[in-house]
Amino acid sequence: MLLGAGTAMINKVMKKNGVAPLAEMIATARTGGARIIACTMTMELLGIAESDLIEGVEFGGVATFLDEAADSRTTLFI
Secondary structure (H helix, E strand, O other), X not given: OOOOHHHHHHHHHHXXXXXXXXXXXXXXXXXXXXXXXXXXXXXXXXXXXXXHOOOOOEEEOHHHHHHHHHOXXXXXXX
């Protein structure tokens, strides 16, 4: 278990390489019309509650993803 060390390492690499902070990237994406949809199955498997996520995140499963991806010009699945 990394106990937050993974997050610290990623943040350090991002800063070193001039990558915007995650909050800034999310805000920019939303300004451009992006939607953030959290996978409910993954959340359940990892014990993540809706309250653990940032405000404005939508929730869906595989069917939601496939439906939205079919109508989208760009899709990013992480």
